[in-house]
Amino acid sequence: xxxxxxxxxxxxxxxxxxxxxxxxxxxxxxxxxxxxxxxxxxxxxxxxxxxxxxxxxxxxxxxxxxxxxxxxxxxxxxxxxxxxxxxxxxxxxxxxxxxxxxxxxxxxxxxxxxxxxxxxxxxxxxxxxxxxxxxxxxxxxxxxxxxxxxxxxxxxxxxxxxxxxxxxxxxxxxxxxxxxxxxxxxxxxxxxxxxxxxxxxxxxxxxxxxxxxxxxxxxxxxxxxxxxxxxxxxxxxxxxxxxxxxxxxxxxxxxxxxxxxxxxxxxxxxxxxxxxxxxxxxxxxxxxxxxxxxxxxxxxxxxxxxxxxxxxxxxxxxxxxxxxxxxxxxxxxxxxxxxxxxxxxxxxxxxxxxxxxxxxxxxxxxxxxxxxxxxxxxxxxxxxxxxxxxxxxxxxxxxxxxxxxxxxxxxxxxxxxxxxxxxx
Numbered sequence: 001x002x003x004x005x006x007x008x009x010x011x012x013x014x015x016x017x018x019x020x021x022x023x024x025x026x027x028x029x030x031x032x033x034x035x036x037x038x039x040x041x042x043x044x045x046x047x048x049x050x051x052x053x054x055x056x057x058x059x060x061x062x063x064x065x066x067x068x069x070x071x072x073x074x075x076x077x078x079x080x081x082x083x084x085x086x087x088x089x090x091x092x093x094x095x096x097x098x099x100x101x102x103x104x105x106x107x108x109x110x111x112x113x114x115x116x117x118x119x120x121x122x123x124x125x126x127x128x129x130x131x132x133x134x135x136x137x138x139x140x141x142x143x144x145x146x147x148x149x150x151x152x153x154x155x156x157x158x159x160x161x162x163x164x165x166x167x168x169x170x171x172x173x174x175x176x177x178x179x180x181x182x183x184x185x186x187x188x189x190x191x192x193x194x195x196x197x198x199x200x201x202x203x204x205x206x207x208x209x210x211x212x213x214x215x216x217x218x219x220x221x222x223x224x225x226x227x228x229x230x231x232x233x234x235x236x237x238x239x240x241x242x243x244x245x246x247x248x249x250x251x252x253x254x255x256x257x258x259x260x261x262x263x264x265x266x267x268x269x270x271x272x273x274x275x276x277x278x279x280x281x282x283x284x285x286x287x288x289x290x291x292x293x294x295x296x297x298x299x300x301x302x303x304x305x306x307x308x309x310x311x312x313x314x315x316x317x318x319x320x321x322x323x324x325x326x327x328x329x330x331x332x333x334x335x336x337x338x339x340x341x342x343x344x345x346x347x348x349x350x351x352x353x354x355x356x357x358x359x360x361x362x363x364x365x366x367x368x369x370x371x372x373x374x375x376x377x378x379x380x381x382x383x384x385x386x387x388x389x390x391x392x393x394x395x396x397x398x399x400x401x402x403x404x405x406x407x408x409x410x411x412x413x414x415x416x417x418x419x420x421x422x423x424x
Contacts, residue, residue: 001177002112005069006135008167009108011143012076012101013041013248015159033091035381038249040095042373044102049370050221052107053363061111061118061359066175068111071104073167080157080164109346110362117350117358119181121198123292126301129347130285134340136244137281140274144252148268201355220357220420224364227418230352232411236306237345237369239407242400243313245376247273247336250393258390259325272329273336280340284309288344298351299415302344303408309342310404317398320391342404345369354420361418372400 055064079097112132120128147159181187181195181202196202224230251273255266284305291301316335319328345365353361376397383392 001174002115002132003135003138005065005170005174006108006112006132007139007142008069008163008170009072009105010136010139010248011147012072012163012167013105015076015079015147015163031381031384032378034253035377035379037091037094037098038245038377038381039374040098041102041105042245042370044099045106045370045373046102046367048103048106049110049363049367050360051363053110053357053359053361053366056107056111056114056359056363057357060180061114062175062178062180064107065111065178066171068104068107069167069171069174072101073164073171075100075104075164076160076167077164078160080160106363106366107359109366110359113346113349113353113362113365114358115178116346117201117353119195119200120350121195121200122298122351123198123289125350126288126292126344126347127282127285129344129350130281130283130288133343133346134278134281134285136248137274137277137336137340140247141271141278144270144274145268148252148266152262201358220354220360221364223420224354224361224418229412229415230365230418232407232413233345233348233352234365234368235411236404236407237365238372239400239404240310240339240343240345241369241372242376243336243339243397245373246380246393246397247277249377250380250390251332254390254393259328261325269325269329273332276333277336277340280309280337281343282340284341284344285347287341288347297414299413302348302351302415303412306342306344306408307405309338309340310401312338313342313401314338314398317394320394339401348415351415352417354418356420 075097116125116128150158252266252270255261255269287305288301313335315331318331349362349365380393
């Protein structure tokens with residue numbers, strides 16, 4: 001269910017990138033304006049991470065996540081209405097609706113992290129986290145060609161309607177299926193014991209824990225921000241998400257404008273690196289968990305795939321030196337495979353978050369990471385405006401992959417669960 005929900009989550013984030021080329025022409029939008037519209041989602045997403053994490057710790061993952069899915073789907077549907085507006089009105093409305101989608105989606109990944117921390121022992125979290133995190137690539141594999149076809153065959157505004165309806169149906173299914181470990185009607189005592197003995201936080205959403213759940217005190221946030229290990233993880237997640245948001249926002253536009261593909265072809269071609277990213281994501285989680293089972297520390301079991309994957313993702317810079325479309329696709333596929341292998345940040349959160357504030361800790365982590373959703377579209381928009389080329393944009397993205405490597409090797413030391421000191 002986490003995989004399915006996250007697939008739709010990322011597909012809804014990517015609707016604008018698929019509809020972007022047609023929308024850009026119809027509404028006469030320049031690259032900088034598009035960059036700001038692309039970034040609107042992340043302004044709200046970042047600002048709402050801490051409140052979203054607190055709501056999860058207070059009311060539990062099931063209720064808050066269901067409400068989140070329903071709300072972001074409604075705001076996705078409403079974006080279809082800008083097709084009948086003037087350019088100025090469309091820009092303002094799109095920005096506000098994308099902002100509201102970001103607000104509604106803010107609890108999603110902290111909730112994923114909480115559910116994985118509750119349901120999986122430490123030695124299984126890498127794979128579990130990799131599976132839900134790899135949904136971002138599967139979203140591109142499944143929905144990018146679909147959305148490109150809808151744009152080509154009908155009109156770009158129908159993309160928003162179709163994806164919003166998917167989400168509303170999913171919210172109903174979620175409410176029927178999801179339980180915390182101790183409340184699931186089909187769980188056995190042996191399974192519950194296996195999870196709990198392996199480090200799973202099975203009591204996280206119990207009624208007693210929810211009532212006594214922690215408030216987002218400045219003392220707790222200060223402790224998280226003053227922890228060197230967590231700061232290194234936050235920096236790494238920001239840089240990893242630069243790659244993510246390049247793919248979610250400007251990559252289809254890159255294929256159309258820089259490489260001369262049609263919107264339909266770009267939608268299909270964009271799914272190839274996504275498939276490789278999906279495979280890399282699952283492979284990275286499996287490698288990490290197998291390293292733990294073979295006696296490696298959690299620290300190196302997480303760092304080895306992250307560092308190796310990010311070094312591999314830097315190969316996207318080579319696209320600046322080739323002309324053939326098949327070589328560009330091949331290099332991007334290799335780069336996104338590497339990015340998938342290295343995207344183990346949520347496994348690290350499940351390993352390190354203080355057990356009293358898993359939601360809040362995940363929210364802070366996700367807040368840092370998704371600042372990249374604000375900066376990346378805007379920076380690339382300005383690079384395009386000043387240079388008229390994506391060459392500088394690819395270098396910008398590659399440098400962020402290198403910073404991730406440095407952060408995990410130099411700043412992050414031992415990866416272990418943070419113990420909170422009592423609040424004053």
